[in-house]
Amino acid sequence: DSLGIGEEAALVDAETGEIMGIIEISEKYKIDRDFENSHVYRTTDPKHPGVAKVNEQAAVNIAGRVRALSEGVYxxxxxxxxxxxxxxxxxxxxxxxxxxxxxxxxxxxxxxxxxxxxxxxxxxxxxxxxxxxxxxxxxxxxxxxxxxxxxxxxxxxxxxxxxxxxxxxxxxxxxxxxxxxxxxxxxxxxxxxxxxxxxxxxxxxxxxxxxxxxxxxxxxxxxxxxxxxxxxxxxxFCTKCYGMATAKTCPHGKEHQINISGTKQREMLSKGEPIPPEFSRPEVVEILRKYYASLNK
Amino acid sequence: DSLGIGEEAALVDAETGEIMGIIEISEKYKIDRDFENSHVYRTTDPKHPGVAKVNEQAAVNIAGRVRALSEGVYxxxxxxxxxxxxxxxxxxxxxxxxxxxxxxxxxxxxxxxxxxxxxxxxxxxxxxxxxxxxxxxxxxxxxxxxxxxxxxxxxxxxxxxxxxxxxxxxxxxxxxxxxxxxxxxxxxxxxxxxxxxxxxxxxxxxxxxxxxxxxxxxxxxxxxxxxxxxxxxxxxFCTKCYGMATAKTCPHGKEHQINISGTKQREMLSKGEPIPPEFSRPEVVEILRKYYASLNK
The missing domain is CATH 3.40.50.620 (HUPs)
Structure with missing residues (x-):
């Protein structure tokens, strides 16, 4: 709030302390969290991860032209x-x-x-x-x-x-x-x-x-x-279509689909259980399996 | 060639003798078969079925507004x-x-x-x-x-x-x-x-x-x-893709593709040999098989 219109401010990476850029402040306003959340996220529910981020922000927003000084570690x-x-x-x-x-x-x-x-x-x-x-x-x-x-x-x-x-x-x-x-x-x-x-x-x-x-x-x-x-x-993958499909092209219903949740995949990969080739390519599975094996060590 | 510009002529179905429509002749010209064939078919080879049709046409073409009188048997x-x-x-x-x-x-x-x-x-x-x-x-x-x-x-x-x-x-x-x-x-x-x-x-x-x-x-x-x-x-169908593919999405080559020529299909269907589900749907195969069985009687 101490910064004024026309002033410049350094943009600092909170994790590394690196100066990422400089902002020339052309606008400054108090955040209206409910307004922002309901327009951007269509909800003000604090359990929504995006709403939670907005709610953690400081009370004042600044806007303006940014000159980038660094692209970070990327x-x-x-x-x-x-x-x-x-x-x-x-x-x-x-x-x-x-x-x-x-x-x-x-x-x-x-x-x-x-x-x-x-x-x-x-x-x-x-x-x-x-x-x-x-x-x-x-x-x-x-x-x-x-x-x-x-x-x-x-x-x-x-x-x-x-x-x-x-x-x-x-x-x-x-x-x-x-x-x-x-x-x-x-x-x-x-x-x-x-x-x-x-x-x-x-x-x-x-x-x-x-x-x-x-x-x-x-x-x-x-x-x-x-x-x-x-x-x-x-x-x-639908077993009745006998191939990949989408809900727009397959009329057969969920009971014929081969789907494995993210949680279940991690469990199967960690335990070394086979992942069906209808769900994932063996070459991909092998790389993921190696990674999970390295975690278990 | 006996018809003149401005005259009307009946368009008759050569197979049924039915009058299909009336043409009001506004243009009349001698056919240049080589010109037409090389532009439409990109060849003048008489073995091309389209070229063969042009070569069978009469020497004079007429053009003009057509009034349809019948849609035929369709x-x-x-x-x-x-x-x-x-x-x-x-x-x-x-x-x-x-x-x-x-x-x-x-x-x-x-x-x-x-x-x-x-x-x-x-x-x-x-x-x-x-x-x-x-x-x-x-x-x-x-x-x-x-x-x-x-x-x-x-x-x-x-x-x-x-x-x-x-x-x-x-x-x-x-x-x-x-x-x-x-x-x-x-x-x-x-x-x-x-x-x-x-x-x-x-x-x-x-x-x-x-x-x-x-x-x-x-x-x-x-x-x-x-x-x-x-x-x-x-x-x-590509057995390595384990599903349907096109030459734009499958890198695996012909040896992994399941393809049956039209001639081979007819032979297999006539003899009652099984058609792989990678190539055709069983519901479709059954209808075709019945048709070929009726021909054999």
């Missing part, structure tokens, strides 16, 4: 994944890709994710597997293991040159539909024409309807976003 | 399939479909065709399975058996309301890329936003490159066609 720590927007656009131009679908993930990819990406490969020039770098939740697979697992899937199950693996620093806020919009806007900067938006994209709990994050794109005014959603329903 | 003979363009557009409007992909077929659908249609279902509001009615080639499955087989696939493997089965009278000319354009134009009249264009669409022999019928759409001037191609590569 360019060094994630050398093979880190791509700046100008760099990804250059890669797409070099490959002659004009229609590019971004796939946002913070997890290793099983067959359900592969199917999403492959539907996108069919209708675009290529897919940009764009991973969340940065803070992880307890129990999440670390970035280097995830990268290796995704790499094994790309090498063994995709046609060479149809997929690019990359990463960018962002924290999940679980704002569902609103977060889908910012995910699309970010991909617009990275040069992607499409963002894959699945069921309950960036959702948490029961705060959003399964297709809210798809519908919100239809409410935008024309030209609001260049990057468009590639809307796909939930994906799974 | 509305009666194919009651359940026959849909006029105004009718299909009304059906799409009623269902709220704005993005509709047409799938052109003159054969029963196996899993490779199902996969094409399902990719289309993912990215559109629905698929219009639009069958060729009319003259068949020796060995082709008759329309009523084909309809029943396609119906069995739709009923058992598609989500209700995502697919419409219909038919229209047309003869194949095997003009490859040029025929893809007229197929798209026809679907534009029927209210479809897209036409599925697979590998070697409407091709025959080695006259066209596998993607000529996809590339020709890129050579059109802007606005030439409203209906756009939904370009999909060849589809198949």
């Amino acid at each position: 360019p060094e720590k994630y050398k093979d994944l880190y791509l700046r927007p100008a760099e990804s656009r250059a890669v797409f131009a070099e490959k002659g890709w004009s229609k590019v679908a971004a796939f946002q993930t913070r997890n290793p990819m099983h067959r359900s994710h592969e199917h999403l990406a492959k539907i996108a490969v069919e209708v675009t020039d290529g897919v940009f597997i764009h991973q969340v770098l940065g803070k992880l939740k307890e129990g999440d697979i670390p970035a280097e293991v995830r990268t290796e697992a995704i790499g094994a899937m790309i090498d063994n199950y995709f046609v060479k040159g149809t997929v690019i693996q990359a990463g960018y620093p962002i924290e999940m806020r679980y704002a569902g539909p609103r977060e889908a919009l910012i995910h699309a806007l970010i991909r617009q900067n990275f040069g992607c024409s499409h963002l894959i938006v699945g069921r309950d994209h960036a959702g948490v709990g029961d705060y959003y309807g399964p297709f809210d994050a798809q519908h919100i794109f239809d409410e935008l005014w024309p030209g609001a976003l260049i990057t468009q959603p590639l809307k796909i329903d939930i994906t799974f | 509305p009666e003979k194919y009651k359940d399939l026959y849909l006029r363009p105004a009718e299909s557009r009304a059906v799409f409007a009623e269902k709220g479909w704005s993005k509709v992909a047409a799938f052109q077929t003159r054969n029963p659908m196996h899993r490779s065709h199902e996969h094409l249609a399902k990719i289309a279902v993912e990215v559109t509001d629905g698929v219009f399975i639009h069958q060729v009615l009319g003259k068949l080639k020796e060995g082709d499955i008759p329309a009523e058996v084909r309809t029943e087989a396609i119906g069995a696939m739709i009923d058992n493997y598609f989500v209700k309301g995502t697919v419409i089965q219909a038919g229209y009278p047309i003869e194949m000319r095997y003009a490859g890329p040029r025929e893809a354009l007229i197929h798209a134009l026809i679907r534009q009249n029927f209210g479809c936003s897209h036409l599925i264009v697979g590998r070697d669409h409407a091709g025959v022999g080695d006259y066209y490159g596998p993607f000529d019928a996809q590339h020709i759409f890129d050579e059109l001037w802007p606005g030439a066609l409203i209906t756009q191609p939904l370009k999909i590569d060849i589809t198949f």
Whole structure:
């Protein structure tokens, strides 16, 4: 609150103490938490992880032009994944890709994710597997293991040159539909024409309807976003379809789907139990199994 | 040649003798077979079935406004399939479909065709399975058996309301890329936003490159066609992918693909040999098997 309009302030990483940038303050206002929460998160429930973050913020918000001084640990720590927007656009131009679908993930990819990406490969020039770098939740697979697992899937199950693996620093806020919009806007900067938006994209709990994050794109005014959603329903292996399917193409019902929850996967992988090939690729399973075995030591 | 500009002539069905319509002659010219063949078929080889048809035509072509008097046998003979363009557009409007992909077929659908249609279902509001009615080639499955087989696939493997089965009278000319354009134009009249264009669409022999019928759409001037191609590569079951795939999504090579030629299928079905579920749906196989059994009697 001691800072005035027109003044400059250093932006410091609270964890490392590093000065990340300088903000030229052009606006200053008292935070209205209920207003912000109900508009961004569609709820004021303090149990919502995004609402909880807003509620922890200081009482005054500042806004203004930012000059970045540092990109933090990312360019060094994630050398093979880190791509700046100008760099990804250059890669797409070099490959002659004009229609590019971004796939946002913070997890290793099983067959359900592969199917999403492959539907996108069919209708675009290529897919940009764009991973969340940065803070992880307890129990999440670390970035280097995830990268290796995704790499094994790309090498063994995709046609060479149809997929690019990359990463960018962002924290999940679980704002569902609103977060889908910012995910699309970010991909617009990275040069992607499409963002894959699945069921309950960036959702948490029961705060959003399964297709809210798809519908919100239809409410935008024309030209609001260049990057468009590639809307796909939930994906799974169906034993009656005898192959991968989505809720839009499979009429058979849940009892025929092969699905394993995240918790169950971790348990099975830790115990060395076999993961069915309908759910995950053996090359991917092997990498995850090694990781969990290293934790048990 | 005895007809003059401004005169009217009756258009008679050579097979039935029925008067189909009246043409008001506004243009008359001597046919230049080589010119027409090389532009439409990209060849003057008389072994090409389309070229052969042109070569059988009379020496003079007439053009002009046509008034249709009859739709022939189609509305009666194919009651359940026959849909006029105004009718299909009304059906799409009623269902709220704005993005509709047409799938052109003159054969029963196996899993490779199902996969094409399902990719289309993912990215559109629905698929219009639009069958060729009319003259068949020796060995082709008759329309009523084909309809029943396609119906069995739709009923058992598609989500209700995502697919419409219909038919229209047309003869194949095997003009490859040029025929893809007229197929798209026809679907534009029927209210479809897209036409599925697979590998070697409407091709025959080695006259066209596998993607000529996809590339020709890129050579059109802007606005030439409203209906756009939904370009999909060849589809198949791959044992390494352990599911359906296309040449754009599967890196594994032909030795892992389960494919049965049309000739081989007929032989297996006639002899009652099992058709693998990777290739065709059992519900479809049963209908075809019954048909071939009835031929053997």
